[in-house]
Amino acid sequence: xxxxTATDVAVLVLELVPAAALGxxxxxxxxxxxxxxxxxRLVIPVILALPYVVVASGHHVxxxxxxxxxxxxxxAVSALLASSAAADAEQRGRWQDALVLxxxxxxxxxxWLERAWPAGLAGLGKLLLVDAALYGFAVIxxxxxxxxxxxxRWSDWKSGLRELAFFAPIVIGLGLALxxxxxxxxxxxxxxxxxxxxxxxxxxxxxxxxxxxxxxNLLERRYGAWLDxxxxxxxxxxxxxxxxxLSHFNKRLFGSEHFNWRYVLLATIAGIFYGRAWxxxxxxxxxxxxxxxxxxxxxxxx
Numbered sequence: 680x681x682x683x684t685a686t687d688v689a690v691l692v693l694e695l696v697p698a699a700a701l702g703x704x705x706x707x708x709x710x711x712x713x714x715x716x717x718x719x720r721l722v723i724p725v726i727l728a729l730p731y732v733v734v735a736s737g738h739h740v741x742x743x744x745x746x747x748x749x750x751x752x753x754x755a756v757s758a759l760l761a762s763s764a765a766a767d768a769e770q771r772g773r774w775q776d777a778l779v780l781x782x783x784x785x786x787x788x789x790x791w792l793e794r795a796w797p798a799g800l801a802g803l804g805k806l807l808l809v810d811a812a813l814y815g816f817a818v819i820x821x822x823x824x825x826x827x828x829x830x831x832r833w834s835d836w837k838s839g840l841r842e843l844a845f846f847a848p849i850v851i852g853l854g855l856a857l858x859x860x861x862x863x864x865x866x867x868x869x870x871x872x873x874x875x876x877x878x879x880x881x882x883x884x885x886x887x888x889x890x891x892x893x894x895x896n897l898l899e900r901r902y903g904a905w906l907d908x909x910x911x912x913x914x915x916x917x918x919x920x921x922x923x924x925l926s927h928f929n930k931r932l933f934g935s936e937h938f939n940w941r942y943v944l945l946a947t948i949a950g951i952f953y954g955r956a957w958x959x960x961x962x963x964x965x966x967x968x969x970x971x972x973x974x975x976x977x978x979x980x981x
Contacts, residue, residue, distance in 0.1 A: 682799035686737050690730045694806040695880075701817050702829035709818045721761060724753030724814050727807050731795065738797035745795040749804075753811035756783075760820040770823060771904050772897040779815065780893055783808050788926050802881065809885050816893060825892035826961040838956045839968025846952040846973065850945055859941040865979045875975045883970035884963065886923075890950065891957035891966050895919035916958065920950030949973060 683691075701708060712720055728750040735741040756779050763775035786792055787808060793801040816822045854860035898915035906914065924947025928938050949970075957966035 682797060684737060687734055687800060687803070690734055691803060691806070694730055694803060694810060697810045698806075698813055698884075699829075701813055702827055705817050705827060709821050712818045717761075720819060721757045722754065724757050724811055725750050727753045727811055730803060730807060734797065734800060734803060735795070738800075740795075740797055742795065745792075748792070749795070749807065752808075753814070756811050756815040757819050760815040764820045770897075770900055772901040776820070776893075776897055779812065780889070780897075783812055784889065784926065788929070805885070809888065812893070813888065822893070822896065824896050824961050825888075826957060826963045826965075827888060827892055828962065829964060831964055832960075832962070834960055835962055835964040835968060838959045838962070838965040840972070842952040842956040842966075842969045843972050846949060846969070847976075849948060850973070853948070854941075854945055857941045857944075859945060860977075862980060871975065871979065874978065875971055878974045878978075879967055879971040882974060883967040887953060887957065887963050887966045887970055890919050890923045890926075891954055892963050894922060895954055895957065896961075912958065916951060916954040920947050920954055923947065923950035923953070 715723075728746055731746060731749045732741065735745070759775040759779050763773045767773045787805055790801070792804050792808075796804050813827070816825065817827065851860065855862075895915050895918075898918050899912055902911035902914045905911075924943045924945075927942045927946040928940075930939060930942050932939050953966040953970050956969045957963060959965065
């Protein structure tokens with residue numbers, strides 16, 4: 680975030696509240712929501728449009744068209760996932776789940792909605808999409824096995840750092856050979872801890888939630904309808920990792936490149952290890968620890 684005011688910071692904090700609440704008390708919130716009228720459960724995400732109203736109005740870029748989109752998109756997510764939940768008690772995954780993930784994933788990756796926000800504040804729009812999808816999958820869909828639980832366990836650190844140790848020699852060697860990594864030196868400072876926390880909250884957790892808790896989780900269930908469970912888990916891991924890699928096609932482009940194949944390759948390999956960390960105990964914190972530490976070390980020394 681750049682170019683922010685005190686009001687923008689307050690909005691950021693408020694946007695983090697739904698994710699924090701679901702990460703600490705998700706099951707209780709989902710259970711309580713079942714006692715609400717169905718129409719209320721579906722309509723309540725419309726309030727996610729309010730941060731756009733506050734921020735855009737404060738920076739004099741408010742648009743009724745963008746407001747309508749931010750009001751209707753969370754409603755559409757809830758409606759689609761409610762339909763999927765009603766038709767898929769076994770949670771094998773349906774086209775509604777795929778459509779929600781496809782639209783939200785492309786919206787973020789291709790930056791479809793960034794023009795709605797003041798310069799430097801597009802990250803607030805991405806957090807709104809995370810909140811809308813998290814509410815939909817955790818409260819409306821009640822998707823099992825996501826692992827979005829931030830009561831940290833020792834096993835999260837064990838799994839996360841173990842996969843980092845496995846992954847680091849591969850990515851460093853291959854990254855240097857491809858000319859993608861360029862070593863430099865930075866001394867270890869207190870700011871490294873702050874950087875780690877920032878990446879964990881704003882980069883690793885949203886991406887791990889999307890690619891592991893939702894994509895890999897649902898793919899395991901879908902493949903499990905056709906394949907042996909062990910094969911289904913491996914196939915889901917590979918598919919989710921490839922999709923994760925492809926989501927980096929337009930990042931850190933070299934020269935006149937339009938498709939950064941180096942980043943795609945390395946991110947795909949990274950996705951395998953992030954996915955392994957998540958899969959061991961089905962815990963987003965575990966894969967987010969691997970992801971965050973990789974990105975932090977990269978920013979410091981590569």
